Amino acid sequence: MHVLVIGSGAREHALLLALRRDPEVDGLSVAPGNAGTSAVADQYDVDVTSSGAVVALARRVGADLVVIGPEVPLVLGVADAVRAAGIACFGPSKDAARIEGSKAFAKDVMDAAGVRTAASEIVDNPARLDAALDRFGPAAGQRAWVVKDDGLAAGKGVVVSDDRDVARAHAASLLDSGHPVLLESFLDGPEVSLFCVVDGETVVPLLPAQDFKRVGDHDTGPNTGGMGAYAPLSWLPESAVRSIVTDVVEPVAAELVRRGSSFSGLLYAGLAITSDGPAVVEFNCRFGDPETQAVLALLDTPLGGLLRAAATGELAAQPPLHWRDGAAVTVVVAAENYPGRPRVGDVIVGAELEGVLHAGTSRRDDGSVVSAGGRVLSVVGTGADLTAARAAAYAVLDSIRLPGSHFRTDIGLAAAEGEISI
Ligand code: GLY
Numbered sequence: 001m002h003v004l005v006i007g008s009g010a011r012e013h014a015l016l017l018a019l020r021r022d023p024e025v026d027g028l029s030v031a032p033g034n035a036g037t038s039a040v041a042d043q044y045d046v047d048v049t050s051s052g053a054v055v056a057l058a059r060r061v062g063a064d065l066v067v068i069g070p071e072v073p074l075v076l077g078v079a080d081a082v083r084a085a086g087i088a089c090f091g092p093s094k095d096a097a098r099i100e101g102s103k104a105f106a107k108d109v110m111d112a113a114g115v116r117t118a119a120s121e122i123v124d125n126p127a128r129l130d131a132a133l134d135r136f137g138p139a140a141g142q143r144a145w146v147v148k149d150d151g152l153a154a155g156k157g158v159v160v161s162d163d164r165d166v167a168r169a170h171a172a173s174l175l176d177s178g179h180p181v182l183l184e185s186f187l188d189g190p191e192v193s194l195f196c197v198v199d200g201e202t203v204v205p206l207l208p209a210q211d212f213k214r215v216g217d218h219d220t221g222p223n224t225g226g227m228g229a230y231a232p233l234s235w236l237p238e239s240a241v242r243s244i245v246t247d248v249v250e251p252v253a254a255e256l257v258r259r260g261s262s263f264s265g266l267l268y269a270g271l272a273i274t275s276d277g278p279a280v281v282e283f284n285c286r287f288g289d290p291e292t293q294a295v296l297a298l299l300d301t302p303l304g305g306l307l308r309a310a311a312t313g314e315l316a317a318q319p320p321l322h323w324r325d326g327a328a329v330t331v332v333v334a335a336e337n338y339p340g341r342p343r344v345g346d347v348i349v350g351a352e353l354e355g356v357l358h359a360g361t362s363r364r365d366d367g368s369v370v371s372a373g374g375r376v377l378s379v380v381g382t383g384a385d386l387t388a389a390r391a392a393a394y395a396v397l398d399s400i401r402l403p404g405s406h407f408r409t410d411i412g413l414a415a416a417e418g419e420i421s422i
Contacts (some may be wrong), residue, residue: 001010001022001025001026001027001064001065001308002025002026002027002028002029002061002063002064002065002302003019003025003027003028003029003064003065003066003307004029004030004031004040004057004058004061004063004065004066004067005028005029005030005031005037005066005067006030006031006048006054006067006068006069006070006078006361007030007032007033007048007069007070007178007358008032008034008065008070008288008359008410009034009069009070009289009375010036010290010293010330010332010357010358010359010375010377010378010406011069011287011288011289011290011292011293012030012033012037012039012069013034013036013040013293013359013378014292014293014296014297014357014378014380015039015067015287015296015303016028016030016037016040016053017040017068017296018080018248018296018299018303018356019067019303019304020040021302021303022302022303022304022305023302023321024170024302024304024305024325024359025304027042027061027062028040028041028042028151028388029041029042029043029044029057029061029411030042030043031043031045031048031054031057032044032045032046032048033082034359034360034372035225035351035361035362035363035369035370035372036351036356036357036358036363036369037358038362038363039409042061044057044061044114044227044316046306048070048073048078049073049076049077049078049222050078051076051077051080051081051082051083053202053336054066054073054078054081054082054348055081055082055085057248058082058087059085059087063087064087064088064308065088065089065090065304065308065311066082066087066088066089066090066091067085067089067090067091067102067307067309068082068089068090068091068185068265069100069286069287070286070363071097071100071285071286072150072283072324073091074091074092074094074097074100074265074285074286075094075097075098075101075152077092077093077094077295078091079092079093079094079097079150079265080093080094082185082332083188084297085260088308088311088312089265089311089351090264090265090307090308090310090311091264091265091266091286092264092267092285093261093262093264093283093390094266095260095261095264096256096261096262096264096265096285097285098261098306098412099252099256099263099267099281099283099284099285100152100268100282100284100285100286101151101152101285102150102151103120103148103151103182103282104122104150104182105284106180106388107120109244109252109255109259109417110252110280110283112148112255112294113251113254114250114280115247115248115249115251115252115280116193116242116248116276116277116278116280117279117280118146118184118185118186118187118273118279118280118281119153119184119185120182120183120184121135121136121182122150122181122182122187122294123171123175123180123181123182123183123248124175124180124181125175126172126175126176129168129171129172129175129181130168131144131170132183132317133164133167133171133183134354136183136185136186136215137162137164137167137181137186138162138164138261139164139262140185142188143162143186143188144160144161144162144167144186144188144403145159145160145161145162145164145183146158146159146160146183146184146185146186146294147159147161147167147171147174147181147182147183147188148181148182148183148184149174149179149181149182150179150180150181150182151179151180151395155256157174157224158180158213158223159223160186160223171183173245180374183354185282187272187274187279188272188274188275189272189273189274189275189279189422190210190235190272190273190420190422191210191211191270191271191272191273191340192208192209192210192233192244192269192270192271192272192273192278193208193209193210193211193229193268193269193270193271193288193291194206194208194209194241194245194249194268195209195243195266195267195268195269195270195287195291195292195295195309196245196249196266196267196268196269197266197315198249198253198263198265198266198267198310199264199309199310199311199313199315199316200255200257200262200263200264200313200314201250201253201255201257201312202253202315202316203245203249203250203253203267204306204310204315204321205241205244205245205249206295206299206321207231207295207323208230208231208232208233208236208241208244209229209230209231209232209233209288209294210229210230210231210233210412210415211226211229211288211290211291211297212226212227212229212408212410212411213227214224214227215227215334215338215339215408216408217408217409217410218410221371222339223287223339224334224339224374224375225374225375226288226289226290226291226375226412227290227331227332227334227407227408228279228289228290228329228330228331228332228334228407228408229288229291229293229294229329229330229396229411230294230327230328230330230386230389230390230412230415231291231298231327231328231410232298232323232327233288233294234327234422235415235418235420235422237275240273240278240422243277243278243318244269244271244278244296247278248269248271248278249267249269249282252267252269252283253267260403261399263285264310264311264313265285265286265310265311266285266287267283267284267285267286267288268283268284268285268286268288269283270282270283270284272277273422277360277396287402289359289378290375290378291330293328293330293357293378294329294330295328295329297324297328297330297380298323298324298326298328298382299321299322299323300321300322300323300324300325301319301323301339302322304310305318306321306363307320315351324382325390326382326383326384326385326388326410327382327383327384327385327386327388327389327412328380328381328382328389329380329382329386329389329390329392329409329411329412330357330373330378330379330380330381330393330411331378331379331381331391331393331394331397331407331408332359332377332378332379332407332408333375333376333377333378333379333400333402333405333407334374334375334376334398334405334406334407335351335360335371335374335375335376335402335404335405336403336404336405336406337404338374338375338406339374340373342360342371342373343371343375343403343404344360344370344371344372344404345370345372346370346371346403346404347368347369347370347373348361348369348370348376348377348400348402349400350371350396350399350400351369351377351400352413353396353399353400354396355379355380355381355392355393355396356377356378356379356396356400357377357378357379357380358376358377358378358379358380359366359373359375359376359377360372360373360374360375361373361376361377369403371402376402376405377400377402379393379396379397379400379407380393381393381394381395381396381408383415386412386415386416387416389412390411390412390416393411394409
């Protein structure tokens with residue numbers, strides 16, 4: 001099977017490495033990729049938001065399966081075009097991808113499916129902003145205001161703050177640039193990312209993971225696309241995972257089928273485990289980054305067969321998934337100033353080390369690997385338990401040099417020390 005992976009992050013690097021372990025996969029291509037993925041797959045610099053370009057590339061490389069990593073091509077309908085060309089595609093249709101592309105659509109689906117989520121209100125008129133802010137956050141007895149861009153914002157459209165001026169300024173700047181704002185009630189409790197391979201009403205959960213969205217240790221500083229993750233979650237009982245599947249993901253998948261927007265691909269449920277049980281923070285229509293880097297490090301089941309089964313309507317016939325024992329941790333190395341405008345173009349030392357996945361990297365003509373984006377590398381460590389996995393990841397980080405870069409030192413630490421409870 002020849003697989004074409006679309007995307008350029010560490011998530012796609014992890015997907016490629018897991019696909020390479022599948023004995024049925026005998027060819028790998030990637031577009032546009034990065035300096036690390038070029039060592040794993042044939043790399044093509046095409047515009048992955050163009051359906052025509054992706055279909056042409058899939059035909060050119062003889063792809064049997066196209067796996068679309070990022071949300072933007074999915075929301076634009078690239079998966080529909082690949083399927084229309086008669087090529088199997090892992091990734092939802094444009095219609096189904098609205099579960100991530102429009103938070104208002106996601107809320108409507110969750111309401112209809114009876115799924116618990118934060119109370120919310122869309123504000124599209126600046127004149128209504130102050131009154132709406134009064135109905136949320138500390139003004140309404142909650143810990144903080146949660147202000148989101150209604151559309152796609154690469155994780156950076158969310159501000160969670162107990163400072164009304166900060167919340168208001170973010171909302172006002174979104175409205176100024178013509179983006180409707182979603183105000184949400186604050187959900188208290190540890191967060192869980194549960195990735196489910198979904199094909200219509202068939203739902204196969206992967207290991208639960210937790211990601212770290214704030215830039216600084218102890219959840220300080222602004223939100224990012226994700227600074228690290230670990231899996232599995234020793235503090236989350238298996239019964240809780242089962243109830244997330246049966247009470248949250250299956251009803252949402254069934255509601256999408258009922259609406260004629262059947263989901264095929266990876267449905268990512270982001271939840272808070274509140275004192276009243278799980279409540280949805282967000283749905284995404286693709287593998288999460290950086291959780292994928294940790295989750296796939298533990299997957300024993302061949303990934304190509306699993307994704308092809310979902311893409312071809314055979315997921316229900318798949319045997320149960322197999323996982324390696326132990327834990328995995330991924331730590332993101334970010335460029336100076338990220339999540340602001342990142343410093344780029346610096347030579348990276350250690351980019352070729354075992355366990356290092358590439359994201360914002362490119363190769364110079366002289367062969368050296370340089371930084372080319374905000375999140376530059378994902379360093380993955382595995383071990384018999386979370387403490388060992390953390391030690392493995394941070395040992396590799398000791399050997400990486402990138403001027404001005406930064407990473408969090410506390411990925412998975414609270415869980416390793418038994419400090420998370422529900
Ligand atoms: N880990 C957050 C995301 O993938 O959106």
